[in-house]
Amino acid sequence: MQLPSVFNALNYRHLVWWVVFAAYVFTSYYISHSWIPDLHNNYEVTSAYVIASDVARPELVETTKKELVNLPDWNSADSMNTTSLWYLLPIQRTSDTSDTSDTSDTSDTSDTSDTSVKQAIYLPKISQNVEVFLNGKWLGNGGNMEEPITRNRNNSLLFSFDSSWLRAKNTIAIHLVGQYNSRTYLGEVYIGSYDQLKNHAELNNYLRIDLAATITLCMLLTSILVSVLWIMRQSDTHYLCYGVFSVLWAFHDSNHFVRNIPIPLNLWETLMPLSFGIAMLGIAFFLHRTIGTYSKKIESFLTKAVFLFAIPFCYQDLDWILFYAYQIWMPMITILGVYLFYFLYDVYKKTHEDHLILLLISGCSIMIFGMNDLFLALGYIPKQSPYMMHFAVLFTVITIIIILINRFVQSMNVVEHYNQELQHEIRRKTDEMGRTYRQVQQLMRKYTVAEERQRIMRDIHDGIGGQLVATLVSMDAGPVNQEHLKSNLKAALQDLRMVIDSLDYEAEDLSTLLGMLRMRLSSQLSNANLKLHWQVDDLPRIDNFGPANVLNTMRIIQEAITNAIKHSGAKNLTISTSEFTGDEQIQYARIEVADDGIGIAADSNREGRGLLNMLKRADVIGAKLSLLNEKGTTIRLDLPIDKQPDTL
Amino acid sequence: MNITDIQAISVMIVEDDPIILDRLSSVVQNNERLELHASVSTVASAKACLSNSPPNVLLVDLDLPDGNGLELIQLVHKLNFDTATMVISVFGDEWHILKAIAAGASGYLLKDDESIQIETAIIDLAGGGAPISPSIARHLMKHFRPEEQLLEKLTKRERQVLQKVAKGYTTQEIAEMEGLSYHTVATHVKNIYRKLSVNSRAEAVFEALKMNLI
Numbered sequence: 001m002q003l004p005s006v007f008n009a010l011n012y013r014h015l016v017w018w019v020v021f022a023a024y025v026f027t028s029y030y031i032s033h034s035w036i037p038d039l040h041n042n043y044e045v046t047s048a049y050v051i052a053s054d055v056a057r058p059e060l061v062e063t064t065k066k067e068l069v070n071l072p073d074w075n076s077a078d079s080m081n082t083t084s085l086w087y088l089l090p091i092q093r094t095s096d097t098s099d100t101s102d103t104s105d106t107s108d109t110s111d112t113s114d115t116s117v118k119q120a121i122y123l124p125k126i127s128q129n130v131e132v133f134l135n136g137k138w139l140g141n142g143g144n145m146e147e148p149i150t151r152n153r154n155n156s157l158l159f160s161f162d163s164s165w166l167r168a169k170n171t172i173a174i175h176l177v178g179q180y181n182s183r184t185y186l187g188e189v190y191i192g193s194y195d196q197l198k199n200h201a202e203l204n205n206y207l208r209i210d211l212a213a214t215i216t217l218c219m220l221l222t223s224i225l226v227s228v229l230w231i232m233r234q235s236d237t238h239y240l241c242y243g244v245f246s247v248l249w250a251f252h253d254s255n256h257f258v259r260n261i262p263i264p265l266n267l268w269e270t271l272m273p274l275s276f277g278i279a280m281l282g283i284a285f286f287l288h289r290t291i292g293t294y295s296k297k298i299e300s301f302l303t304k305a306v307f308l309f310a311i312p313f314c315y316q317d318l319d320w321i322l323f324y325a326y327q328i329w330m331p332m333i334t335i336l337g338v339y340l341f342y343f344l345y346d347v348y349k350k351t352h353e354d355h356l357i358l359l360l361i362s363g364c365s366i367m368i369f370g371m372n373d374l375f376l377a378l379g380y381i382p383k384q385s386p387y388m389m390h391f392a393v394l395f396t397v398i399t400i401i402i403i404l405i406n407r408f409v410q411s412m413n414v415v416e417h418y419n420q421e422l423q424h425e426i427r428r429k430t431d432e433m434g435r436t437y438r439q440v441q442q443l444m445r446k447y448t449v450a451e452e453r454q455r456i457m458r459d460i461h462d463g464i465g466g467q468l469v470a471t472l473v474s475m476d477a478g479p480v481n482q483e484h485l486k487s488n489l490k491a492a493l494q495d496l497r498m499v500i501d502s503l504d505y506e507a508e509d510l511s512t513l514l515g516m517l518r519m520r521l522s523s524q525l526s527n528a529n530l531k532l533h534w535q536v537d538d539l540p541r542i543d544n545f546g547p548a549n550v551l552n553t554m555r556i557i558q559e560a561i562t563n564a565i566k567h568s569g570a571k572n573l574t575i576s577t578s579e580f581t582g583d584e585q586i587q588y589a590r591i592e593v594a595d596d597g598i599g600i601a602a603d604s605n606r607e608g609r610g611l612l613n614m615l616k617r618a619d620v621i622g623a624k625l626s627l628l629n630e631k632g633t634t635i636r637l638d639l640p641i642d643k644q645p646d647t648l
Numbered sequence: 649m650n651i652t653d654i655q656a657i658s659v660m661i662v663e664d665d666p667i668i669l670d671r672l673s674s675v676v677q678n679n680e681r682l683e684l685h686a687s688v689s690t691v692a693s694a695k696a697c698l699s700n701s702p703p704n705v706l707l708v709d710l711d712l713p714d715g716n717g718l719e720l721i722q723l724v725h726k727l728n729f730d731t732a733t734m735v736i737s738v739f740g741d742e743w744h745i746l747k748a749i750a751a752g753a754s755g756y757l758l759k760d761d762e763s764i765q766i767e768t769a770i771i772d773l774a775g776g777g778a779p780i781s782p783s784i785a786r787h788l789m790k791h792f793r794p795e796e797q798l799l800e801k802l803t804k805r806e807r808q809v810l811q812k813v814a815k816g817y818t819t820q821e822i823a824e825m826e827g828l829s830y831h832t833v834a835t836h837v838k839n840i841y842r843k844l845s846v847n848s849r850a851e852a853v854f855e856a857l858k859m860n861l862i
Contacts, residue, residue: 515782515816
């Protein structure tokens with residue numbers, strides 16, 4: 001039952017990825033090994049004399065111990081146990097028709113100059129560095145011939161000369177130098193037209209130097225970008241892991257194209273495998289954090305193991321470093337890689353997330369190309385074969401960047417989704433709040449109405465109720481004067497009218513209220529022996545005044561008018577309204593009832609009680625009542641118009 | 649109205665409360681300038697009486713056992729009788745009074761008014777007067793607000809009269825303040841009533857159109 005699950009895992013999309021990966025690997029190998037066309041056989045020099053010697057000039061080479069070897073010569077340095085070899089290549093002038101310089105040495109100089117063509121010696125595969133002489137004449141070298149020796153392993157060397165320098169018999173002397181005899185070799189040697197060889201050399205350099213350098217630079221660039229991302233989101237530590245491992249890996253990759261190492265060789269050879277190993281540890285950290293579920297224990301074990309295995313590098317012997325790096329260190333790192341495979345596969349089994357497959361494929365690329373390079377270093381495959389790790393770098397970087405971008409886009413989508421959700425929620429809440437607010441308002445209105453109703457009921461109970469009860473009681477006591485009864489009932493009715501008037505919504509208009517009061521009192525006023533001066537003008541509406549306050553106001557005014565009619569003996573009664581601004585910029589509405597009667601002192605007891613009543617009512621409605629005793633009595637009621645802050 | 653000193657004002661009363669009907673009838677009968685044309689207590693009998701001969705003044709209670717007094721007011725208005733209608737009302741009943749005015753009534757009586765007030769009101773009405781209270785004036789001002797899209801709008805003078813009435817001034821006082829005759833002020837009030845009636849009927853038509861009744 002294991003098999004079907006594996007097949008299930010290989011769904012169509014994954015299959016496509018694997019196929020793309022296989023094509024990538026195939027293409028990489030093709031490009032590295034067979035893409036550049038072979039040069040014409042005619043150009044190749046196939047045999048040479050080799051002499052182990054570390055002299056600097058060809059004329060100093062002792063030619064007695066020379067050996068004839070076939071070129072390319074991969075093994076002489078190793079077998080001769082040396083890192084400095086001289087190759088002497090005897091060259092006959094051939095009668096190649098394509099070679100326009102193929103004229104006899106007897107030709108005159110003008111001829112020669114006419115037919116002179118730029119020629120070149122081309123060395124596409126050398127282990128480290130060479131210096132080339134033609135007939136004892138120095139043609140050039142690939143950089144430093146002494147420590148630190150310039151590294152031209154991936155760098156094709158081309159030494160040009162003029163065809164006029166050629167004689168009938170020529171000797172090309174190549175001084176080959178390296179650092180390790182086992183890895184010192186001289187590859188193919190070509191002599192021919194400079195233009196054709198140059199073309200080949202350029203292609204070679206593009207492939208082995210420029211491509212690797214470009215990929216490494218890209219990696220550094222992504223490292224910088226992702227590090228910046230980490231600086232902005234420090235909680236996402238996998239960005240930091242990426243930044244670190246990609247920098248280390250980029251440093252390791254520079255080994256392919258840096259020709260003159262800037263630091264001592266031992267240190268360089270130590271740092272190279274170390275940087276790669278720690279980069280792999282960084283990848284482990286990165287994968288752990290990207291995927292999210294991992295064992296801290298394993299992580300700490302891996303870290304300890306890597307740093308423990310790094311300790312032997314402290315012994316700075318070049319042979320030891322090389323031995324340790326490729327025989328022990330790199331296989332250990334391979335085990336780390338195998339663990340990562342297992343980890344990815346394990347998580348994939350649980351989650352079936354696509355990007356894990358992508359990461360697995362990337363891991364495969366590292367494994368395949370890494371093994372290639374390791375086997376190359378260990379000598380299992382020919383030492384002149386190209387290194388290929390940078391192809392894994394390219395693939396891995398692209399994969400990881402795709403995954404990171406995908407995650408980023410996904411989180412953007414999530415953010416957008418939640419943003420929309422949030423807006424929706426806000427709208428919903430706003431609606432809800434609006435509804436609640438309306439409900440509260442409705443409740444408040446209901447409450448206000450209920451409160452008003454209660455006040456009015458109390459008012460009716462105290463006022464009309466009291467009057468009616470008193471009348472009834474007086475009727476029980478004995479025969480009652482008809483007129484007295486009628487006036488009592490009329491008073492009760494009057495009060496009822498006022499209560500009802502105060503309930504009229506429009507009646508909150510005080511001047512209309514006063515008008516209604518005048519109408520209700522019209523018979524009393526016309527029966528009284530005084531002249532009424534009506535000077536009522538519009539008064540501003542008072543906020544939140546309400547029927548109860550209206551009723552109290554009307555009661556105060558009615559009491560004042562009734563008092564004036566009954567007790568003042570006045571000839572004139574003036575009822576007037578006005579507006580004024582009092583202290584603290586508060587607006588007031590003023591209602592005045594003024595008579596020219598005897599004043600209040602004459603009958604203080606009776607009027608005192610009425611006045612007390614009026615004061616009490618004024619207090620209830622928050623108004624100011626004042627009594628003026630000049631030329632009769634003036635009752636003045638000042639109502640504040642502005643809304644009180646506490647009633648908001 | 650064709651009222652002369654010689655001719656008495658014929659009054660018809662439609663009221664279902666026998667005590668009030670009695671009282672109003674006796675008030676009319678006891679005044680030599682008034683003549684009781686009919687006193688009935690249902691809409692049906694009132695209609696029968698009206699078709700015989702229209703009175704000068706019609707006193708109508710709104711709440712009748714077989715219908716609404718408004719029907720009678722509308723009928724009088726429709727038949728173009730030379731009859732002034734008055735609503736018999738209780739105090740604090742401004743809303744019903746306004747409805748009656750909108751239907752074509754030109755005045756109102758309060759049930760608890762003194763006899764003398766009732767007599768005065770009837771004679772006044774027959775003579776072209778139009779009783780109004782500050783509260784009614786205030787309601788009318790609201791109805792005729794300048795921003796309302798009305799068929800009939802108030803003139804400036806009518807607005808001034810309404811404002812004064814709303815503040816409690818009497819017709820006499822308004823006439824003095826505005827330099828008008830008492831009758832002119834009364835005419836203004838009647839015109840305001842008529843405009844309310846016109847607007848109300850227009851509104852009713854509009855409402856009926858909206859409800860697909862016409």
